[in-house]
Amino acid sequence: DVKVTQSSRYLVKRTGEKVFLECVQDMDHENMFWYRQDPGLGLRLIYFSYDVKMKEKGDIPEGYSVSREKKERFSLILESASTNQTSMYLCASSSGTGDSPLHFGNGTRLTVT
Amino acid sequence: GDSVTQMEGPVTLSEEAFLTINCTYTATGYPSLFWYVQYPGEGLQLLLKATKADDKGSNKGFEATYRKETTSFHLEKGSVQVSDSAVYFCALFDSGAGSYQLTFGKGTKLSVIP
Numbered sequence: 001d002v003k004v005t006q007s008s009r010y011l012v013k014r015t016g017e018k019v020f021l022e023c024v025q026d027m028d029h030e031n032m033f034w035y036r037q038d039p040g041l042g043l044r045l046i047y048f049s050y051d052v053k054m055k056e057k058g059d060i061p062e063g064y065s066v067s068r069e070k071k072e073r074f075s076l077i078l079e080s081a082s083t084n085q086t087s088m089y090l091c092a093s094s095s096g097t098g099d100s101p102l103h104f105g106n107g108t109r110l111t112v113t
Numbered sequence: 114g115d116s117v118t119q120m121e122g123p124v125t126l127s128e129e130a131f132l133t134i135n136c137t138y139t140a141t142g143y144p145s146l147f148w149y150v151q152y153p154g155e156g157l158q159l160l161l162k163a164t165k166a167d168d169k170g171s172n173k174g175f176e177a178t179y180r181k182e183t184t185s186f187h188l189e190k191g192s193v194q195v196s197d198s199a200v201y202f203c204a205l206f207d208s209g210a211g212s213y214q215l216t217f218g219k220g221t222k223l224s225v226i227p
Contacts, residue, residue, distance in 0.1 A: 004156070033214070042202065042219035043157075058214065090156055099145035099164065099206040102215065104156030 003027075006091050006105040013112050019078040021108050023091030030095060032074035033102065034058075034066065037088040049074055081112045115140045119203045119218035126193055126225050134188040134221045136177075136203035144205040146170075146179055146186040147215070151200040160188075160201070193225045 007022035025032065033048040035058075045058030047066040055066050063085060067075045074093075078085055088109050092102040120135040138144065145164045149157040161170030166181035175190045186203060203218040 040219065043217045045214050048214060092156070099162075099208070101147075101159040101162070102149075102157070104158065106154070106156045 004091055004093055004103050004105040006089075006108050008108050009106065011108055011110045013078075013081050013110065015082060015112060017078075017081050017112075019081050019110065019112075021076040021078075021089055021091075021110070023074045023076070023105055024072050025074075025093040025103070026072065027093070027095070027103070028071065029093035029103070030071075031093060031100075032068065033092040033094075034064075034074065034076045035090045035092065036060070037090055037107070043090065046076065081110075083112050086110060086112045115144070115205060115207050115216045117203050117205055117216055117218035119201075119221055122200075122220075122222040124221060124223045126223070128195055128225055128227050129192045130225075132188070132190040132193045132197075132223070134201055134203075134223070136186045136188065136218060138184050138186065138203075138205050138216075140184075140205055140207045142207045144207040146177070147204040147206070148175070148177055148186070148188050149202040149204060149217075151202065151220070153199070157202060193223070195225045195227055198223055198225045 004025045034046040035043045049055045049068040065077045090107045091105045094100045094102050116139050147162045148160040150160045151157045161172045163170040163179040169178045177188045200220045200222045202220045204215045
């Protein structure tokens with residue numbers, strides 16, 4: 001069974017801090033994704049990566065960056081956290097083409113105060 | 114661009130009731146269609162999928178039929194259980210759009226009461 005692990009379940013940070021959200025998958029998947037989930041807005045794609053050291057902007061990349069140095073790990077970075085980045089962050093991975101199923105982690109609930 | 118519209122929730126049903134969650138889509142190509150489910154405190158997981166017109170996806174008693182003529186992929190279950198309480202997301206992948214990403218609907222929260 002595919003396992004996608006997000007390093008923190010809950011995180012509280014202060015405005016202006018640099019924040020790292022880590023995600024690891026154990027199935028050798030090529031593709032990895034970061035989404036944020038907000039009530040009434042559903043899932044919005046922040047960034048995705050289809051190979052090591054490759055990254056593509058999603059729908060809402062502003063204020064975020066990502067890093068993929070190894071195939072199994074995809075990090076989301078908030079360069080200077082702001083209160084409007086308080087949200088649930090979901091990492092996902094998939095193999096091959098875009099209609100392969102996404103496998104999600106359990107999410108990190110980030111609160112920026 | 115591609116989009117997915119699903120019925121707004123929340124939806125509250127009694128146990129053993131019939132469930133329908135409507136989903137319609139717009140796409141430039143011939144998309145694959147999905148339903149994902151998110152149980153409380155968890156990430157999303159694939160519930161079912163259909164890759165071409167008239168295909169029926171099914172899993173755990175849930176069904177959805179890919180209707181190209183009405184651009185719909187409605188989710189149905191004949192008799193819901195309390196354990197079906199979750200948020201349900203309709204999604205599409207359009208290979209013609211040249212992207213790796215899925216397009217998700219906004220989700221429909223289902224609560225089933227005993």
